[in-house]
Amino acid sequence: MAIAAAKLLPAAAAVSKGRSLSSPCSVSYSTLYRLSSSSSSSPSSAALQLDSLTFVVSSKFRNPSSLRICSAASSSSMRIQAPPEITSPASFLERKESGILHFVKYQGLGNDFILVDNRDSHEPRITPEQAVKLCDRNFGIGADGVIFAMPGINGTDYTMRIFNSDGSEPEMCGNGIRCFARFIAELENLQGKQSFTIHTGAGLIVPEIQEDGQVRVDMGEPILKASDVPTKLQPNKGQSVVKSKLEVDGVSWNVTCVSMGNPHCVTFGTEVSKNLQVDELDLAEIGPKFEHHVTFPARTNTEFVQVFSPTHLKMRVWERGAGATLACGTGACAVVVAAVLEGHAGRSCTVDLPGGPLEIEWREENNHIYMTGPAEVVFYGSVPL
Numbered sequence: 170m171a172i173a174a175a176k177l178l179p180a181a182a183a184v185s186k187g188r189s190l191s192s193p194c195s196v197s198y199s200t201l202y203r204l205s206s207s208s209s210s211s212p213s214s215a216a217l218q219l220d221s222l223t224f225v226v227s228s229k230f231r232n233p234s235s236l237r238i239c240s241a242a243s244s245s246s247m248r249i250q251a252p253p254e255i256t257s258p259a260s261f262l263e264r265k266e267s268g269i270l271h272f273v274k275y276q277g278l279g280n281d282f283i284l285v286d287n288r289d290s291h292e293p294r295i296t297p298e299q300a301v302k303l304c305d306r307n308f309g310i311g312a313d314g315v316i317f318a319m320p321g322i323n324g325t326d327y328t329m330r331i332f333n334s335d336g337s338e339p340e341m342c343g344n345g346i347r348c349f350a351r352f353i354a355e356l357e358n359l360q361g362k363q364s365f366t367i368h369t370g371a372g373l374i375v376p377e378i379q380e381d382g383q384v385r386v387d388m389g390e391p392i393l394k395a396s397d398v399p400t401k402l403q404p405n406k407g408q409s410v411v412k413s414k415l416e417v418d419g420v421s422w423n424v425t426c427v428s429m430g431n432p433h434c435v436t437f438g439t440e441v442s443k444n445l446q447v448d449e450l451d452l453a454e455i456g457p458k459f460e461h462h463v464t465f466p467a468r469t470n471t472e473f474v475q476v477f478s479p480t481h482l483k484m485r486v487w488e489r490g491a492g493a494t495l496a497c498g499t500g501a502c503a504v505v506v507a508a509v510l511e512g513h514a515g516r517s518c519t520v521d522l523p524g525g526p527l528e529i530e531w532r533e534e535n536n537h538i539y540m541t542g543p544a545e546v547v548f549y550g551s552v553p554l
């Protein structure tokens with residue numbers, strides 16, 4: 170956590186020299202707070218410094234009684250107030266000050282999200298424009314998207330909404346829903362095996378936290394009907410588009426189109442090069458050309474796949490609205506569906522992504538896809554809006 174320390178020190182120095190940190194916020198936010206484990210071997214910590222507000226917290230605190238929060242400087246000449254008492258991550262998030270957003274940053278295989286407790290409203294606490302700023306990796310917190318935990322509708326426990334880092338709103342997010350489940354367990358102080366019914370733009374999704382902390386998600390059924398994906402490519406297998414030709418940048422790619430609630434275009438190769446070496450691709454060059462191709466009226470996520478064996482695939486992804494990410498859960502599900510339809514793999518596969526592996530199963534008896542993978546806290550923070 171060298172980065173965290175590097176970010177912390179200038180802020181601490183500014184306070185200790187009696188300089189107030191430039192701030193549009195109230196004086197209490199000119200304080201540098203440090204939240205640490207009472208154990209001397211604090212496992213990890215991270216700092217967030219945005220305008221006047223710097224909040225440093227351990228990413229591993231799980232025992233509220235071991236929490237303590239303290240200001241980093243205490244001279245009476247400085248405009249520092251006693252820090253508010255924080256006894257748990259949930260109580261931290263429950264603090265509601267106008268103009269301040271409390272959040273938890275989570276990641277699932279490096280696909281990272283700002284999680285917002287929005288359980289008291291059906292309206293997202295921030296706008297798409299604010300989400301774009303917060304997701305910026307240089308001028309903001311840095312994330313692939315912002316996820317809102319909202320009240321359930323239609324009898325579900327919760328609703329998940331998400332903004333991509335470009336401010337667009339996708340229907341679903343596989344890595345995000347694993348993070349969402351862990352976030353809810355933290356907010357509700359639930360331990361052990363837990364499952365939730367979540368309303369999303371892709372319908373009902375059911376994540377289950379396992380004893381080992383991994384999250385297994387019933388992702389529902391894939392949608393293969395071309396007009397529902399949506400794609401303008403002509404169906405060539407029933408109503409589906411399977412291993413069809415798509416011209417992108419003068420190259421003829423073989424593509425299969427799958428929706429997991431959100432659209433995916435999966436390719437295992439081109440007309441001339443049937444087996445992709447995915448590490449050799451220039452994703453930033455080719456990805457946007459798929460994303461904005463006229464054949465995808467709602468834009469598309471694109472997965473480039475290499476087959477190691479019928480149970481082991483490797484993919485890189487260019488996400489709609491987020492660009493190259495380290496992992497995409499809905500993408501990994503779409504890849505296994507496409508691999509089965511094209512005859513490259515069986516229904517249970519390990520899919521390697523740049524951020525790590527996901528276990529995917531497309532079950533024959535109910536047509537549902539199950540995804541299993543991790544979700545972890547990165548840090549807790551507050552940011553002026």
Ligand SMILES: N[C@@H](CCC[C@H](N)C(=O)O)C(=O)O
Nearest residue numbers: 339342343344431497498499
């Ligand atoms: N990373 C996500 C997908 C997020 C949404 C996507 N960018 C879209 O616009 O559809 C995942 O893990 O599924």
